[in-house]
Amino acid sequence: MAEKLYIEALAEAIKEEFERDPNVFMMGEDIGIYGGAFGVTKGMYPKYKDKLIETPISEASIVGAGVGAALVGMRPIVEIMFSDFMMDAMEWIVNQAAKLRYMTGGQLKVPLVIRSPMGSGTGAAAQHSQSLPAMFAHIPGLKVVMPATPYDVKGLFKAAVRDDNPVIFFEHKLLYWTKGEVPEGDYIVPIGKADVKREGKDITIIAGSITVIRSLEAAEKLKGEGIDVEVIDIRSLSPLDTETIVNSVIKTGKVLIVEDDNKSYGWGAEVLSRIVESDAFDYLDYPIQRLGGKDVPIPYNPKLEGAAVPQVEDIIETVKAIFGKE
Amino acid sequence: MANVKLMPKLGMTMTAGKVVRWLKKEGEKVEAGEPLLEIETDKVTMEEEAGYTGTLLKILVREGEEGPINQPIAIIGEEGEDIEEILKTLKVSEGAEEEKKEEKIEVKIEEKPEEVKREEISKPRATPAARKIAREHGIVLSEVIGSGAHGRVHRKDVEEYIRKRTEIVPSQVTVEQKVEKKEEIPSYRVIPFTGMRKIIAEKMQKSINTAPHFYVTMEVKMREILKLRETLNSKLKEDEAKISLNSLLMKAAGIAIKDYPIFNSYVEEGQIILRNEINIGLAVALDEGLVVPVIREVDKKGLKEIAREEKELIQKAREGRLMPDEYTGGSFTISNLGMFDVVRFTAIINPPEVAILAVGKIREIPVVEEGQIEIEPIMEMTLSSDHRVIDGALAAKFLKRIKEILEDPLQFVL
Numbered sequence A: 001m002a003e004k005l006y007i008e009a010l011a012e013a014i015k016e017e018f019e020r021d022p023n024v025f026m027m028g029e030d031i032g033i034y035g036g037a038f039g040v041t042k043g044m045y046p047k048y049k050d051k052l053i054e055t056p057i058s059e060a061s062i063v064g065a066g067v068g069a070a071l072v073g074m075r076p077i078v079e080i081m082f083s084d085f086m087m088d089a090m091e092w093i094v095n096q097a098a099k100l101r102y103m104t105g106g107q108l109k110v111p112l113v114i115r116s117p118m119g120s121g122t123g124a125a126a127q128h129s130q131s132l133p134a135m136f137a138h139i140p141g142l143k144v145v146m147p148a149t150p151y152d153v154k155g156l157f158k159a160a161v162r163d164d165n166p167v168i169f170f171e172h173k174l175l176y177w178t179k180g181e182v183p184e185g186d187y188i189v190p191i192g193k194a195d196v197k198r199e200g201k202d203i204t205i206i207a208g209s210i211t212v213i214r215s216l217e218a219a220e221k222l223k224g225e226g227i228d229v230e231v232i233d234i235r236s237l238s239p240l241d242t243e244t245i246v247n248s249v250i251k252t253g254k255v256l257i258v259e260d261d262n263k264s265y266g267w268g269a270e271v272l273s274r275i276v277e278s279d280a281f282d283y284l285d286y287p288i289q290r291l292g293g294k295d296v297p298i299p300y301n302p303k304l305e306g307a308a309v310p311q312v313e314d315i316i317e318t319v320k321a322i323f324g325k326e
Numbered sequence B: 001m002a003n004v005k006l007m008p009k010l011g012m013t014m015t016a017g018k019v020v021r022w023l024k025k026e027g028e029k030v031e032a033g034e035p036l037l038e039i040e041t042d043k044v045t046m047e048e049e050a051g052y053t054g055t056l057l058k059i060l061v062r063e064g065e066e067g068p069i070n071q072p073i074a075i076i077g078e079e080g081e082d083i084e085e086i087l088k089t090l091k092v093s094e095g096a097e098e099e100k101k102e103e104k105i106e107v108k109i110e111e112k113p114e115e116v117k118r119e120e121i122s123k124p125r126a127t128p129a130a131r132k133i134a135r136e137h138g139i140v141l142s143e144v145i146g147s148g149a150h151g152r153v154h155r156k157d158v159e160e161y162i163r164k165r166t167e168i169v170p171s172q173v174t175v176e177q178k179v180e181k182k183e184e185i186p187s188y189r190v191i192p193f194t195g196m197r198k199i200i201a202e203k204m205q206k207s208i209n210t211a212p213h214f215y216v217t218m219e220v221k222m223r224e225i226l227k228l229r230e231t232l233n234s235k236l237k238e239d240e241a242k243i244s245l246n247s248l249l250m251k252a253a254g255i256a257i258k259d260y261p262i263f264n265s266y267v268e269e270g271q272i273i274l275r276n277e278i279n280i281g282l283a284v285a286l287d288e289g290l291v292v293p294v295i296r297e298v299d300k301k302g303l304k305e306i307a308r309e310e311k312e313l314i315q316k317a318r319e320g321r322l323m324p325d326e327y328t329g330g331s332f333t334i335s336n337l338g339m340f341d342v343v344r345f346t347a348i349i350n351p352p353e354v355a356i357l358a359v360g361k362i363r364e365i366p367v368v369e370e371g372q373i374e375i376e377p378i379m380e381m382t383l384s385s386d387h388r389v390i391d392g393a394l395a396a397k398f399l400k401r402i403k404e405i406l407e408d409p410l411q412f413v414l
Helices: A006-020 A060-072 A081-095 A134-137 A150-163 A211-225 A242-252 A267-277 A280-282 A304-305 A311-321 B085-102 B103-111 B112-122 B128-136 B155-168 B175-180 B195-210 B223-234 B246-257 B305-317 B392-407
Strands: A003-004 A024-028 A052-054 A075-079 A113-118 A141-146 A167-172 A179-183 A195-198 A203-207 A229-233 A236-239 A255-262 A290-291 B003-006 B016-022 B033-042 B045-049 B054-059 B066-068 B072-077 B213-221 B265-268 B271-274 B280-282 B284-286 B289-291 B334-336 B355-369 B371-388
Touching: A006 A024, A006 A150, A006 A179, A024 A060, A052 A081, A060 A075, A060 A081, A060 B054, A075 A150, A113 A141, A113 A150, A113 A236, A134 A167, A134 A236, A134 A255, A134 A267, A134 B305, A141 B246, A150 A167, A195 A211, A195 A242, A203 A211, A203 A242, A203 A311, A211 A229, A211 A255, A211 A311, A229 A242, A236 B085, A242 A267, A242 A280, A255 A267, A255 A311, A267 A280, A267 A290, A280 A290, A280 B016, A280 B128, A280 B265, A290 A311, B003 B280, B033 B072, B066 B072, B072 B085, B195 B284, B195 B289, B213 B392, B223 B371, B223 B392, B246 B280, B246 B334, B246 B355, B371 B392
Parallel strands: A024 A052, A024 A075, A075 A113, A113 A167, A141 A167, A203 A229, A203 A255, A255 A290, B280 B334, B334 B355
Antiparallel strands: A003 A179, A141 A236, A195 A229, B003 B072, B016 B033, B016 B066, B033 B045, B054 B072, B213 B371, B265 B271, B284 B289, B355 B371
């Protein structure tokens, strides 16, 4: 299997979906000749000229047009340059895209994918650095995914395009240039299925997107401390794969949840609640711990920016504290 | 007007006391200075005086029950006095009394309101996993010693408890048999983990779990020190306490600690804290466990004074009359099992101290020196040290120093 960058795997998925279904097309700011702000569609322009529609700088109109296109039978992909800008399109996402299939008793479908980079780490300051998937996972009618690896980004993107419901597809900026094995050709990673990225018996770390990568690195270092860490990549925030999480917690009895979002009211609280409500409760052998973003706007200063979200060291320290190894 | 007797605070860490026995019945007359009841704290049982003269009108905390400090335990007043009003307004008047009498203590309690509250609840802290296993095996959680923070019981603690229980009672009766033969005396006896036993268990468990122990042993030639003791004791008056070997060991340890002050430290919150006073504890065996009375500032005291204090403290310890100040604040402990014919042994450090000296009996053995065989009285002593603070060579040097002092007792004078 070939090693590819996350961004390459994503571009491959987009192109393959363009080829597979004539109804698939993409809209967004500067996605044509320029190739997108992060270069996801770079080099696609001459060949897929008709598939890439350049738009004005108005997130409300882009998503609104996307919802309209989806309602009349197209399968639009909308790129929002920074996921922070989705706030401008909330009416279309929350009140229209998420509701119409329900309100028409299934007569209408909204096969829309909104894909967007998220997260801090690039020095882009408070309005260009948020991780907000939890905000969307709160809304019934939306599916929310955030793949962490090149393999998952390709497979999940294909699943998102083929889903008849609106899917919000989050790509952490720092993941674009990470490498991993990606098979050639068509394959699907189902939405709503978590993945055990690393097996272990002592503690379960539940992570998503960038925190999966950080947790795996922490797990490797914790091996030296004699702590055998299991890392679960939730992959989909909505629907959430409770079963995989519960099975792991029953096995290990200890849990650390690591999220890149702001900690307060974050998705980790939902995961924690599902564990405590489940059969896993009787197997818990330590208070469930959570690491999340500090409840502050992401600072511009790179040192402060790094301190605002959980890093590898934070994960290691927290796990060591759980095992009384401070 | 009747008076409300409160649970006294008998030590810095005491949060509640258990009423062991009421020495007076309701309706009986009491004098202010007369013993009214026996109270058991974490380490000692003490008699508590009535404090008021009158009739014991009402007992509020029964025998075997625990009561938090500064809370009413009895009402003393005039015979036939109506105490309904007092019982109703107990909360108000008790608050007032507290303020008046125990002002200082009040302040101290407020420093750690949470901890006090939690201990008062006295519900065991345990994880869901521990509770599940305990439930399945019919185990009372309060009997399991928790290894986690604040004594939290984890799954492994319950598993450990089950394993030990099975070891002790290999042929347990099956459930069916138990139901049928309910009236019969069971084939085993349950000793509840309470009082001193529980304290010892928790302290020792914690010590061995947190302090990595290592041990060094040395032989000491005792001829000179025994001679010295004989000489000194012959000069004592009839009514003066004889200087014991333990007194000499404590003094020698005190002198050695002056040279190696790190042995006078303890670990707290990731820091090593050095004490100024050199206070040496001596392990005293009791029927129900053991207690370690402490002789303070051993380095500044003469042998006669140490011997007198030692005798007094041992007496008090055996009678369960030690005051909290007399068994806390130790720097270093000596445990001597020589009188039980023990040649050598290793001891578990008395936390939060960083070392303990285990002393065996003196026996005459042939010693080869410069090609000659001599019969020498030899004593073996083993130092257990906490490796977080003390390294091997240091432990060896310190032990060597004690040995030198004992072998050349003129150093007591220096």
